[in-house]
Every structure is written in structure tokens, then in C-alpha cells.
Amino acid sequence: MSSNAGKLLDDINNLKAEIETNIKTAKEESSLEEIRLSALGKKGKLTSILKGLASLSPEEKSEIGKAANELKSYVENELSAKKESFEELYYEKLAKDEWYDVTVFPPRFPEGFLCSKERGRIHPISITQNRLEEIFTSMGFSILDGPQVETDFHNFGALNFTDDHPAREMQDTFYTEQNHLLRTHTSAVQARGLKSLKPPMRIIVPGRVFRYEEVDASHEHTFYQMEGMIIDKEVSVSHLLFLMHTLLDEIFKRKVEIRLRPGYFPFVEPGFELDMRCLVCGGDGCPVCKKTGWVEVLPCGLVHPNVIKTGGLDPEKWQGAAFGLGLNRLVMMEHGIEDIRYFQNTNMSFLTQFN
Numbered sequence: 001m002s003s004n005a006g007k008l009l010d011d012i013n014n015l016k017a018e019i020e021t022n023i024k025t026a027k028e029e030s031s032l033e034e035i036r037l038s039a040l041g042k043k044g045k046l047t048s049i050l051k052g053l054a055s056l057s058p059e060e061k062s063e064i065g066k067a068a069n070e071l072k073s074y075v076e077n078e079l080s081a082k083k084e085s086f087e088e089l090y091y092e093k094l095a096k097d098e099w100y101d102v103t104v105f106p107p108r109f110p111e112g113f114l115c116s117k118e119r120g121r122i123h124p125i126s127i128t129q130n131r132l133e134e135i136f137t138s139m140g141f142s143i144l145d146g147p148q149v150e151t152d153f154h155n156f157g158a159l160n161f162t163d164d165h166p167a168r169e170m171q172d173t174f175y176t177e178q179n180h181l182l183r184t185h186t187s188a189v190q191a192r193g194l195k196s197l198k199p200p201m202r203i204i205v206p207g208r209v210f211r212y213e214e215v216d217a218s219h220e221h222t223f224y225q226m227e228g229m230i231i232d233k234e235v236s237v238s239h240l241l242f243l244m245h246t247l248l249d250e251i252f253k254r255k256v257e258i259r260l261r262p263g264y265f266p267f268v269e270p271g272f273e274l275d276m277r278c279l280v281c282g283g284d285g286c287p288v289c290k291k292t293g294w295v296e297v298l299p300c301g302l303v304h305p306n307v308i309k310t311g312g313l314d315p316e317k318w319q320g321a322a323f324g325l326g327l328n329r330l331v332m333m334e335h336g337i338e339d340i341r342y343f344q345n346t347n348m349s350f351l352t353q354f355n
């Protein structure tokens with residue numbers, strides 16, 4: 001072997017030793033790619049060593065070439081083994097530092113882990129919603145869900161709001177660029193229920209709704225409702241009243257006095273506003289009932305024949321009753337909460353009072 005060839009072989013062996021040390025001492029995964037490039041990359045050390053090949057005989061070339069290829073595959077193997085060991089270390093560390101055990105109470109966390117050790121709590125609106133769901137499912141109602149980003153059809157059109165209906169004004173909302181809207185009420189699920197279920201049917205639809213509102217102590221842009229609807233052969237206002245009584249007595253755990261007033265909603269005929277005697281002042285008058293002794297909690301009515309028809313049923317055969325419960329307001333009455341904004345903020349001293 002010529003001295004040139006001997007030198008190239010030495011260079012290759014030295015490079016191998018150098019790379020070996022670099023890989024062994026690498027501290028993080030990202031430096032492995034640097035090691036690979038500086039050794040095997042286009043501008044790397046091996047490339048410059050191999051520039052010396054030009055002056056060699058064909059036999060020497062093939063011998064050095066072979067050594068160079070061996071180096072390449074050696075380096076690739078070492079790098080991938082090292083990469084795996086980094087991954088193993090990563091998961092070992094993760095298992096050591098970031099575990100927590102939720103099967104015991106209070107949950108156990110590793111030393112120094114920044115996490116509240118307090119038990120999670122259920123939001124007051126969810127507590128009341130869960131109770132309402134229990135009451136209604138025990139009376140044979142199904143719970144339906146619907147999208148919060150709705151079509152104009154489901155939110156308005158199917159509920160007998162014509163395109164230029166003035167009642168749309170009272171429920172201004174947020175529109176998307178694709179002409180969808182954030183639903184203004186859970187009544188939007190009525191048409192979905194009518195289309196997808198077979199009559200007779202009893203449904204409730206708890207959920208989040210949105211309005212374009214000036215936010216203050218009694219108005220929020222995001223709040224919760226629970227829609228209820230029954231469809232059957234003969235449905236009357238007395239069915240509706242029975243449901244409303246049951247609902248309020250169960251929620252407040254006492255006989256609640258109610259009164260009906262006429263109310264207008266395009267999707268019911270007749271439509272009512274149902275008020276309950278203010279529980280905060282017992283009817284004497286206070287800020288919650290605006291000094292009237294009554295609080296508006298349950299708009300309701302008999303489902304308009306147009307709604308039944310649009311839902312695909314024959315209004316000559318099927319009748320319905322519906323109500324739209326404002327969950328926030330109900331929970332405010334239940335607990336004497338004076339400001340609706342408490343529900344949406346993250347004030348723990350408010351949120352931790354309910355369970």
C-alpha cells in the first residue's frame with residue numbers, strides 16, 4: 001500500500017475514533033444530527049478525506065472506499081442507538097417527574113410538581129343541570145344535544161321566524177363568515193329532534209347559548225338554557241303546567257307559587273311567560289325580582305303548527321308543548337346569586353361554594 005493510501009486509512013480510523021467520542025459525550029438528541037453532518041455530510045470530514053482518492057491506484061481506491069462505507073454504516077448505527085437511548089431516558093425522566101396517582105385521595109404528585117391538591121368541583125350550573133336531567137329522564141324524557149354553531153334555519157327559520165321577523169332583533173348573535181351563527185337558544189334543537197325522532201316524543205336539550213349582549217349583572221353573552229318539548233296526540237296547557245310545577249318544586253324542594261302571563265314567541269301559540277314567586281324575598285320585593293315579587297323563569301307555550309309541519313309531522317295529528325328554561329337565572333334564584341358574571345369567571349371563592 002502506498003503511503004498516500006496508508007494516510008487516508010489512518011485519517012478514516014482517526015475520524016472514527018473522534019466520532020465515537022462525540023457520540024458518547026453527546027448531551028442531547030439535537031446534537032446527533034450535527035455530529036452526522038460534520039462527519040458524513042457533503043461538506044463533512046469524510047468527504048474531504050476522500051478527496052485524496054484521486055491519486056490512488058484502482059485497488060487502493062476500492063480498499064479505501066470499502067473502509068469509508070464501513071465507517072458510514074458504523075456511524076449511522078451508533079447514531080440511531082444513541083437516539084434510542086435518549087428516548088428511553090426521556091421517558092424514564094417523564095415517568096419519574098410527571099406521574100400522578102388519581103386512584104387515591106388526595107391525588108399523589110411527585111415532589112415539586114406544581115398542581116393544586118384540591119379536589120375538582122362541579123360547576124353550579126352543571127349541578128342543577130344534572131338534577132334537571134335526572135328529574136326529566138325519570139319522566140321518560142330523552143336528552144338531546146345540538147351544535148352550538150348553528151344554521152339560520154335551525155335557530156330561526158324552522159321556528160317560524162321569517163327572514164324579516166322583528167323577533168330576530170331580540171336575539172342578535174354572532175355570525176361566522178360562512179353564514180353560520182352561534183345559537184341564541186336551545187330551541188334550535190327542536191327541529192332536529194322533530195326530524196330525527198319518532199313521535200310521540202319527550203325531549204330536553206340542555207346547553208350553552210350565545211347572544212350579542214351588553215354584559216351587566218343580569219346579562220351575559222354566553223349562558224345556559226334547557227329546552228323541553230313534548231309531542232303527542234293531545235297536548236294541552238295543563239300538561240305544560242304540570243311539567244313546570246314538577247320541575248320547580250323538585251329544584252327548589254318546596255311548593256313554588258307560579259303565575260302565567262301571555263308572552264310572544266313565534267314558535268308557540270299560545271305563548272306564555274311563567275313567573276315564580278321570588279324566593280329571595282318571599283314576594284315582598286327585592287333587587288332580584290326588581291321589587292315585583294315575581295321572577296320570570298320559564299317562557300313556554302304550545303308548539304306552533306308551522307314548527308310541527310317544518311319538522312316533518314302533520315300538525316293535524318300531532319301537538320306539542322315546549323319551554324325554555326334559563327339555567328343561569330334558575331341557579332341564581334336557587335342560591336341567591338346577584339350577578340350572572342360570576343358563572344363565567346374563574347373566581348375560586350365563588351366556584352368552591354357549591355359542593
Ligand code: DAH
Binds near residue numbers: 186271324
Ligand atoms: N327560546 C326562547 C328564548 O331563548 C325561550 C322559549 C320560549 C323557549 C318559549 C320555548 C318556548 O320552548 O315555548 O328566549
